[in-house]
Amino acid sequence: MRDFATSSDARVQAQLDRLAALSLPEGRLGLDTMRALLARLGDLQTRLPPVFHVAGTNGKGSTCAFLRAMLEADGKRVHVATSPHLVRYNERIRVAGELISDDTLADLLEEVLDAGEDLAPSFFEVTIAASFLAFARTLADACVIEVGLGGRFDATNVIEHPAACGIAALGIDHERFLLARETGVPEDPMARIAFEKAGIVKPGCSLVTLSYDEGPTLEIERAAMAAGAPLAMRGREWFASVGAGIEYEDRHGRLALPLPALPGAHQAENAALAVAMLRHQDFVSVSEEALGRGILEARWPARLQRLSVGPLTGARETWLDGGHNRSAGEALARHFAGRRVHLVLGMLANKDPRGVVEPLAESIASISAVPVPAHEWHDAAAFGDRARAFPSVKAALAELPDDGLPVLIAGSLYLAGEVLRLNDEAPD
Known part of the structure; x- marks a missing residue:
C-alpha cells in the first residue's frame, strides 16, 4: 500500500506522480538503499540540527507535537518530519516552524527523485530524504522526527547522533511487517514490537521510554545495553502522575505541569514522555515555563x-x-x-x-x-x-x-x- 497524495500546484503534482509510481520491492528490508540515496545527496543525516527521534505504536505523533510545541515555546526554530499527511503532502515536512512551500517541495522532490532514479527507493525513503535535504539547508535549533513504521528498518533510522530517542506506547499493529518470521528475534509479539521500536537506539544517546510489561522491558533494556545508551524509563529514572495536572519528577527535580489541551487522558502520558526526552539530553535547553506552555499549546489533528x-x-x-x-x-x-x-x-x-x-x-x-x-x-x-x-x-x-x-x-x-x-x- 502507498500513501496517495495530490496537490493543486502543477509542479508539485508532477513530482507526486513520480512518487506514486514507486513501490517497495517485496522482501526488501534494511537501510542500504536509504544510505545510498543520502550519500548521493551529501549525507544529509550528518548535517541536521539536534534530533529528537520518536518511535511507538500509538502516541508517537502526539509526542512529536508536544516536543515541537515545547521547543518553540522556548523560542527555538524547529524542523519536523511526521507521517502520514492528512490533507496535503506538505504536512509531512515542517521547516523552521512552517509547512514546506509548494515551490520548495517541488524542487526538493525533483532533486531526490533524480538522484535516486536507479536505486528504486520507496515513497517513504524519498520523502524522508527530501525532508533531510530541507532541514540541512535551513538553520534551526532542533529537529523532531517521527518514525514511520517500526524503527529498526525505518527510513528515518539513518540518523547517527540524535539528541534523544523516545519510545511511546506499544501495541500490535502492522503485523505483516513487524511480526514477520525472522531468525534471532523475539517470538512473543509484544516483545518483538519492542525489539523493532528499540532499534532506533544509538550509542551514547539517551533512550527515553514509558513503562511496559516484562517482555517489552527486557528487549528495550537489551537494546540500550548493547548500544551503550543511557536508558531513562518511566517509573525508574523518571516519574509522572496525572491528576489535576502532571506531577513530574526526575534526577533534576520536580515539576508541576498543566494537563494538555489535547483531549484524551493518554495525552498526558505523551506530554510527560516529551518532557522526559527534553530533560534527558544535553544538546538543547528548554525552560520549565516553556515545557508547561508547550503542553497547553500543542495541537495534533485527527487525534481525538x-x-x-x-x-x-x-x-x-x-x-x-x-x-x-x-x-x-x-x-x-x-x-x-x-x-x-x-x-x-x-x-x-x-x-x-x-x-x-x-x-x-x-x-x-x-x-x-x-x-x-x-x-x-x-x-x-x-x-x-x-x-x-x-x-x-x-x-x-x-x-x-x-x-x-x-x-x-x-x-x-x-x-x-x-x-x-x-x-x-x-x-x-
Whole structure:
C-alpha cells in the first residue's frame, strides 16, 4: 500500500506522480538503499540540527507535537518530519516552524527523485530524504522526527547522533511487517514490537521510554545495553502522575505541569514522555515555563479532535480520530466512558476490525461503516450485525437520528484526512 497524495500546484503534482509510481520491492528490508540515496545527496543525516527521534505504536505523533510545541515555546526554530499527511503532502515536512512551500517541495522532490532514479527507493525513503535535504539547508535549533513504521528498518533510522530517542506506547499493529518470521528475534509479539521500536537506539544517546510489561522491558533494556545508551524509563529514572495536572519528577527535580489541551487522558502520558526526552539530553535547553506552555499549546489533528462547525458536520458534536488498532480503541473508550456515541467507522482491509469496536462496545449507539477513499477497506459485516453500510461519511451522517448524541468518526488516518478536507479544516 502507498500513501496517495495530490496537490493543486502543477509542479508539485508532477513530482507526486513520480512518487506514486514507486513501490517497495517485496522482501526488501534494511537501510542500504536509504544510505545510498543520502550519500548521493551529501549525507544529509550528518548535517541536521539536534534530533529528537520518536518511535511507538500509538502516541508517537502526539509526542512529536508536544516536543515541537515545547521547543518553540522556548523560542527555538524547529524542523519536523511526521507521517502520514492528512490533507496535503506538505504536512509531512515542517521547516523552521512552517509547512514546506509548494515551490520548495517541488524542487526538493525533483532533486531526490533524480538522484535516486536507479536505486528504486520507496515513497517513504524519498520523502524522508527530501525532508533531510530541507532541514540541512535551513538553520534551526532542533529537529523532531517521527518514525514511520517500526524503527529498526525505518527510513528515518539513518540518523547517527540524535539528541534523544523516545519510545511511546506499544501495541500490535502492522503485523505483516513487524511480526514477520525472522531468525534471532523475539517470538512473543509484544516483545518483538519492542525489539523493532528499540532499534532506533544509538550509542551514547539517551533512550527515553514509558513503562511496559516484562517482555517489552527486557528487549528495550537489551537494546540500550548493547548500544551503550543511557536508558531513562518511566517509573525508574523518571516519574509522572496525572491528576489535576502532571506531577513530574526526575534526577533534576520536580515539576508541576498543566494537563494538555489535547483531549484524551493518554495525552498526558505523551506530554510527560516529551518532557522526559527534553530533560534527558544535553544538546538543547528548554525552560520549565516553556515545557508547561508547550503542553497547553500543542495541537495534533485527527487525534481525538473535536471538529468545528462545517459543511460536513454541521453544528453537531463530532469527534475525529485516526486510531485503527486496539490500543487506540481502548484510549477512545476511556474518553467516551459513560457516554453514548454514534460510531462512523472506516478501516483498511489489513487492520483488525474488532480493534476499535470491542473496546468501545458499551458506548456505541450505532455503527455506520464507510469506505476509506482510494484504499481497500472492511465492509460493514466485519464490524458485526449492528453495522450499516454507507457509501460515504456524508451519507452516514445524514442518516443518523437527531438525538443529541455525539458522533465519533474513526478507524483510519486516510479517512480522517478526507473528513478534514470535506469540513474545510486542513491542517496548517
